[in-house]
Amino acid sequence: MTTATRGAKRAPAVLVLEDGRTFRGRAYGAVGETFGEAVFSTGMTGYQETITDPSYHRQVVVMTAPHIGNTGMNDEDAESRRIWVSGFVVRDPARVPSNWRSARTLDDELTAQGVVGISGIDTRALTRHLRERGAMRVGVFSGDALADDATLLARVQEAPQMKGADLSAEVTTQEAYVVPAVGEKKFTVAAVDLGIKGMTPHRMAERGIEVHVLPATATAEEVYAVAPDGVFFSNGPGDPAAAEHAVALMREVLERGTPLFGICFGNQILGRALGFGTFKLKYGHRGINQPVQDRSTGKVEITAQNHGFAVDAPLDTVSDTPYGRAEVSHVGLNDNVVEGLRLLDRPAFSVQYHPEAAAGPHDAAYLFDRFVSLMEGQRA
Template sequence: MPLHALKARPSAPVPALLVLEDGRTFRGESFGAKGETFGEAVFSTGMSGYQETLTDPSYHRQVVVMTAPHVGNTGMNDEDPESRQIWVAGYVVRDPSRVSSNWRAQRTLDDELAEQGVVGISGIDTRALTRHLRERGAMRVGISTLETDPEKLLAKVTASAEMSGANLSEAVSTPQSYVVPAIGTKRFTVAALDLGIKEMTPQRMAERGIEVHVLPATASIEDVLAVAPDGLFFSNGPGDPAATVGQVELLREALERGLPYFGICFGNQLFGRALGFGTFKLKYGHRGINQPVMDRTTRKVEVTAHNHGFAVDAPLDRDTETPYGLVSVSHVCLNDDVVEGLELRDPEGRLKSFSVQYHPEAAAGPHDAAYLFDRFSELMASSQAGTPAAPATTTTEEQA
């Protein structure tokens, strides 16, 4: 059979049961591996990019509900994964594709989930489930092909771990450091702390002449300084930022040394904590590839990719004095005014460090925020020269 038309495994439907923490129950059919799984139920609004979602380490210990009704149309391949494995704890879809039709497809989504032991459920009303989570908030959930009694499965759900207070970044981080070389002429060296990094992130930096040293989540300030970096980067990742201590202390030590910093997603939350702000859990979070965000430094609105259940508690209407400089909220979500970015400046107004809550690496899409990697390059260049960072400008990539 040609690779562009892979049929799902023919088999008799196996009943599956989904029970939420508040007792809401859905019955469907098994999708992926057989067995039981537990995690935090969240929904993703992306209509494409499911392979990148599945392999995003930020989804560790979460059961992802896809709001798009048809999932699996393009199958799975070996080029698009964002990490070494599927990280979601479970997968919920309404209508899985019976045929994976794409010239790059190498296997079906159902087969890949089964191969990696990911328990899922299909054939349920994902619209009703999503509306329930929007009204009641993200909560624990269980999926089982073994248990048919909702009350018994509910007891297991309420006994499972909660996301609040969970420190998970070390579980998804690289065990050993590695280097992603610059493409073309090397301009800068960056120490990147892997808290659940997506492969496209160092790739975006490498495209701009940055040699990226990816370090484990347990790295010390000595490990960072050992690579003689021009900048420090903290990646996305799973868990509660309030439960993270070591990485916050590392970041504070780097800020004291004046090392330029750029953080994404979890890296934004830890930047906020290092600057003295608190974090809080969102009711149901932002997940998908269609979230509108305003860059307050340029007044441009970007359509962005999100995956976060926590946010930084920083004031939108004023700057904040910190031991490291003056902090302002640089980006804000236009749906709910959640903080989506922070900037740290010196008393003369020069940019020292910044972060965003969303995913400018655009895996999968959109590309509106790719300019932030250029901003990081400009920041490191100005730091080397001892001159103010260049003002925000519209890049060729933005115009495209």
Template sequence: MLVLEDGQTFEGRPYGALGETLGEIVFNTGMTGYQETLTDPSYHRQIVVMTAPHIGNTGVNDEDDESRRIWVAGYVVRDPARRPSNWRATRSLEEDLEAQGIVGISGIDTRQLTRILRTAGVMRAGIFSGENLPGDDALVAKVREAAPMAGAHLADEVSADEAYEVPAVGEEVAHVVAVDLGIKAMTPAQMAERGIRVTVVPATASAGDILDRDPDGVFFSNGPGDPAAAERAVATLREVLDARVPFFGICFGNQILGRALGYGTYKLQFGHRGINQPVMDRTTGKVEITAHNHGFAVDAPLEGESASPHGYGRVRVSHVCLNDDVVEGLECLDVPAFSVQYHPEAAAGPHDASYLFDRFLDLMKGARQ
């Protein structure tokens, strides 16, 4: 049974582990890349609904994981593949779900469910499987007791326990300290390909911990939870901005920059999740197809330049979502900092926005000069 907070229920077949799970239910519009979605730490405590009807056909391999485990709280698909068919597959998707204890459900009308979430907004939900399940009223009550995503501080739960290093590929041209708020493996890999040595530090790292490593730049990663609850990360970033060390943030890192500059954040009705979201880069006028995974956004003026409420000079919205005008990027004009709400490191794709890592490298070179 899939049970929504508003009392609606769906009956299907178990997919993955048997048991029960609770979380915020969201939908992902990507037609490929389910392995990367499942292992993205930003989905911690979320039940993910795949809008693509056929999931699992390419199986699972050992190369495409974005982190050390599957992070989704639960998984909802319409038609799971009966068997994987791909030369890179080493096991089926359901085998991975079972092995990692991820409770899922299949065989339900995910199109109907997506329409509900687009109309009513994302909400708490639960998946329950096994024998002798209690009645619907009891299951709905259990779902309503679950913690909401608003106000949740989750970065510490997904971050690395200790620092580690990703060496530059070829000649080293810069050193970046990346704060792991839920980082995906492809992010330091993209930097390393550009000759950047990356030191990844836990979410609990202080500004002193970061700056004592004498970085050419500082990076804040994607991650789960409500940016309004991330007071420590915001305070840390302000110290980095005060030190005028070049900064780049992705997704949660964009929201943290927004708050550090003094802007607010808010929860989106149903969020942006998928690999097919159109974003305009206002610097070039180019429209990019991009990968998204966020349920919160920055509340900053869309037109022209605005003054940072916390005194960091002029700021402009550098990128905007063409579906709903949500802020998709910030650029500081008086301190060396910028960020984007989406994922330029996207795996399985698209790769339209990978130039942003080059922009970060140019920012660091310019600051050094």
């Protein structure tokens, strides 16, 4: 929910959390008002990929790095057709971007797309508050939207919560499209778009995969109409407990025994399809510096993440599911959150992070090769 007007770049602005904590600064991007869930991202770079990630739909993103906007905005690094964050919060925006690929400033792009933001606030104090109190609803107000604190707080508390929100249909593609394989075509994959990032099908295409990206509403018949060698479930926003269609679709794929790979929201959907629960994290994992251990190799990866929900599965035991045995394959080293699942009797696995590495790091790129190996094994 965003309303905005152009101009008045340095107009007074205020950020109001649902518990009453208030931060005052200056407008950044569009002037107006916006509401969402306040979350923080720990990446020191990659803000263009962050704000265009559909997983951030209905969230107001706080950047913990103090200086944002240095490299401007370009026409190559966007992960989708538009900016998806509901609002953007920075401490010290760059006055002038300095990068040979920059086509315009971050401030101008936020304004052009009607994204209300705020700058000049203590983002460190705000981040500490969210770590202690948890992610919560927030409003950012500037220009004519400003009012007394009590009125603004009441409006924030009327905004919808993230828990229980089914949002994939709001961010998915409306029409199926194909990303052709680079070089020789080796496999066909049906990718269910729950909020997919553009780099993800590109990473598969680099491995000789022709990717058919399908809407989140796709049926099993539509998935199998493309004769897939594998099925992929993407990242996306919202509460997995509300994503009943995606869970039902994944169960049909599991029944058929087709190689399956899920990332981020897709990991949570696999968890629910297997019969595990999901729960909302206190403040989530967001950024490009999250340590995860691959339990099959013992290797530690630094990963890109964006999730506020997690799978509730036992870490140290193999679980019986309707589709055979399953185990936790990856675990977060900061808080022991489930970061991956693997079926032992069927060709299916998932991770809770972003191996497409946009923006960075590239430690988890091998997971696409693991998906290729599953499809090769099934074909053999």
